[in-house]
C-alpha cells in the first residue's frame with residue numbers, strides 16, 4: 001500500500017523534501033504529518049480537493065472539522081472580498097465585530113458576552129486565564145485524551161507542550177476522580193472539558209458526567225469551561241444546548257470565522273465583564289487580529305447563509321446515519337473496525353491486540369480508500385461538510401465495501 005501511494009504521489013514527496021530545508025520535517029502543523037509523507041493539496045472546489053500530482057479526492061476530512069462549508073464558496077468569497085475592499089487593518093473598532101458577537105451570544109446559552117481571538121488554542125488559554133484570575137485559584141482540571149490546542153494537549157503518546165499552567169489531568173468520563181480531586185484541592189479554578197473529545201478519537205462524554213461536572217463546579221465555586229471548538233456544529237447552540245447543560249464559559253473556533261483563522265471565548269457576564277477595559281480591575285486581552293474585519297465579516301456571512309439551525313440539524317442527522325452505515329459495513333466485513341463519534345464528526349478505530357497493529361490496520365484501510373479517491377485523516381477522522389452530497393456518500397460506501405473485501 002505504501003509503495004502504491006509513493007508511486008502515485010511523486011510531486012507530494014518532492015514538496016515535502018523541498019519544505020524540509022526550511023520547516024522542521026517539512027511541517028508547520030504537527031497533526032498533518034503521516035508517513036511516508038502527507039499529500040500536498042493544491043486546491044479545492046465544493047467537496048473535492050486536488051493534490052499537486054493532479055489526483056482528485058472527495059474531501060471527507062473537512063479540514064479536521066473546520067471546513068464545514070466545503071471549498072471555494074462564492075458567498076464567503078464575496079463577503080471576504082467586500083470586507084477587503086473596505087480596507088483591512090482599520091486600527092480601531094469596526095462595525096463588523098458586534099455583528100459576529102451578537103450572533104454568537106444569541107446562539108450559545110452560556111455566552112452573555114464574547115471576545116475574539118485568532119485560534120481555538122488562544123481562546124482556550126484565555127478562558128483558562130479568565131477562570132484563574134476571577135477565582136483567584138491556580139489549578140485546572142483537564143482530561144486524558146483531551147485536546148484544547150497546541151499548548152494544551154493531553155493525548156497519550158502526543159508530547160505535552162503545555163502552557164505554564166498547572167493542569168490536573170484526570171481520566172475522561174470518570175466523575176469519581178473529579179469528586180476526589182475537588183475533595184482534596186481547594187485551589188481548583190476550572191474544569192476544562194470537550195463534550196466529545198475530538199482529537200482524542202471522537203469519544204463522547206456521558207451526559208451524567210457533564211451534569212456531574214456542572215454540579216461539582218457549582219458546589220465548589222469553580223468555573224466549568226466547555227471547549228466546543230469542534231462540537232459547536234452539533235446544534236445551533238452547540239452541545240450545551242443539545243444537552244441542556246450550561247457551562248460558565250465556552251470556547252469556539254474553526255468554522256465560525258467562515259474559514260479564516262478564528263477563535264472565541266465567552267461566558268457569564270460576571271466573568272467576562274472583567275475584560276471591560278474601563279474597569280479599574282480590568283483583565284487585558286489584546287491581539288492585533290482579534291477583530292480583523294476580514295474574519296468578522298466572513299464569519300457573519302457564514303452564520304447567516306450556512307450555519308442555520310436547520311442546516312446544522314440536517315448535518316447532524318446525516319452524520320448519525322453515516323456512522324451507522326460505517327459500523328454496519330465493518331460488522332458485515334468481520335474485520336475489527338469501529339466508528340465512534342457524534343453527528344457529522346467521527347473516528348474509525350481498528351481494534352487489534354496492540355496499538356501498533358491497530359494503527360497499521362487502520363492505515364491500510366485509509367490507504368485503500370485514498371487509492372479510490374476518498375480522503376480522510378490517516379488517524380481515522382471523518383468530518384462531513386455541508387458540501388458533500390448523497391452521490392458522494394454512496395460513492396464512499398461503494399469504495400469502502402471494495403476496500404474491506406480486499
Ligand code: PMP
Nearest residue numbers: 119120121147148149198229230
Ligand atoms: N479545542 C479543540 C476541541 C480542538 O479540536 C481544537 C483544534 N483541533 C482546538 C481547541 C484548537 O483550535 P486551533 O487549532 O484553532 O488552535
